[in-house]
Amino acid sequence: MEKHTMLxxxxxxxxxxFILTLQTTLTVLAMRYSRKQTEGGKDLYIATTLVLVSELIKFMFCLILLLIQKSGSIEQxxxxxxxxxxxxPSETAKLAIPSSLYTIQNNLILLALSSLDAATFQVTYQLKILTTAFFSVLLLRKDIKAFQWLxxxxxxxxVILVQFSSDGKQKEANIVPSNPHKHLIGMLAVVASxxxxxxxxxxxxxxLKESAQPSVIIRNIQLGIFSIIFGTAGVVINDWDKVSQRGFFDGYTSVVWLVIMLQAMGGLVVAAVIKYADNILKGFATSVSIILSCLCSYVVLHDLNLDLTFVLGTxxxxLATFMYGIQSQNTPFIGSNSSNNLIVDKDENEDISRASYTKVNNDRTYQKLSSTI
Known part of the structure; x- marks a missing residue:
């Protein structure tokens, strides 16, 4: 019996x-493909509308999960x-800052993938491991081990080698881009995200450490409320003229809807991985996803020229992902895909549908895994 259980x-x-690797890779590649020039000279979709639609669908997933938890009772x-x-309201308002930041992050990721190939983005975006470690030391006074700093x-x-590779390939090929600052804009967007x-x-x-804990799904709903508010504000402030002239869903294709659904399902995948896998295996999935992104960018999208510097940097x-994961085996994960923000609570055994944030407090573990990716 135990043998069958372990199996x-x-x-x-x-x-x-496998599903996490597939979802992460497909999300990045689909987002990159959706931001490339469309056929027939048609306009691209308005990026802020995609962010808002994604948040609305995630919010609906949360409501459905809560309804299931309440045995299908609308009254409950x-x-x-x-x-x-x-x-x-005071508890709900606490989620305003992280919600606004993740909404901004989602828009920055789309901006980055409009300027960078999927592989360069995927590799560079692992900087979130560094930024999370930095802010953990600064705000939480966490102890980062010497091996982790290494x-x-x-x-x-x-990451630096990958950037040298990108710059070198353009100079070697004497490429003069239509927008000479495009690569720089993409890099700044990745760093900012x-x-x-x-x-x-x-x-x-x-x-989470300083306040009372409601249920995990309720936290996700609170996050969703502000994400929708900030997402709507992004559409109105930045792109209302475009929406008025072209329509909200102008430029939407099957690929765009695929991106939205991949982002929405990302949280469920993350929840499953947290429940069944450890940090090293998750690092392995991230590594495979990076390799697949490189191969697909080279073979399918034709927007990546591999060279020794890029391969070495990747x-x-x-290697760094594995090194950090080994040292963090008994500590919470730092970073993942995402822009698809969910909260996951291992002890409550709930699969939740927003990309996640992290808390460890004795026997309760919350994970911050960014899905988008």
């Missing part, structure tokens, strides 16, 4: 990792929303 757990562990659902969300140095070295991811996750962890980033 079943191993099957679930590796299956969940409304009662829970009233008592935990509407009539606790891993972070290796990570930075790998990594900073946002790190700060928001650590801020949320600090918030290898260092993958």
């Amino acid at each position: 079943g757990q191993n099957t679930l562990r590796y299956f969940s990792l 659902l409304l009662k829970a929303l009233g008592s935990e969300v509407i009539f606790k 891993a972070l140095i290796v990570l930075m070295s790998g 990594s900073l946002s991811s790190g700060f928001a996750g650590v801020y949320y962890e600090k918030l 290898g260092l980033v993958i």
Whole structure:
């Protein structure tokens, strides 16, 4: 019996990792493809509308999960929303800062993938490991081990090599881009989104440690409310003229809807991985995803020229992911895909549908995994 149980757990562990790898890779590649020039000279979709639609679908997933938790009773659902969300405005308001940061992060990721190939983005975005560690030390006074700092140095070295590779290939090919600052804009967007991811996750962890805990799904609904508010503000402030002229869903294709659904399902995948896998295996999934992104960018999207410097830099980033994961085996994960923000509570055994944030407090573990990715 125990043998069959262990076999079943191993099957679930590796299956969940396979799905995470597939979802992470497809999300990045689909987002990159959706931001490339469309056929027939048609306009691209308005990026802020995609962020808002994604948040709306995630919010609906949360409501459905809460309804299931309440045995399908609409009355119990409304009662829970009233008592935990509407009539606790101060508790709900605490989620405003992380929600706003993750909404900004989602927009920055789309901007980055409009300027960078999927592989360069995927490798560089691992900087979120560094930013999360930095803010953990600064705000939570966490102790980062020497081996972890070494891993972070290796990570930075790998990212720098990847950037040298990108710059060198353009100079060697005498490429004069239509927008000479496009690559710089993409890089700044990745760095800014990594900073946002790190700060928001650590801020949320600090918030959880200092306040009473409602149910995990309720926290996700509170996050969703502000994400929708900030997402709507982004559309109105930045792109209202475009929406008025072209329509909200102008430029939406099957690929765009695929991106939205991949982001929405990302939280469920993350929840499964947290339940069945450990840090090293998750690092392995991240590494495989980076390799697949490189191959697909080279073979399918044709927007990546591999050279020795890029391969070496990517290898260092993958090595750093493993090094950090080994040292963190008994500590919470730092970073993951995402821009798809969910909260996950291992003890409550709930699969939740928003990309996640992290808390560790004795026997309760919250994970901050950014899905988008």
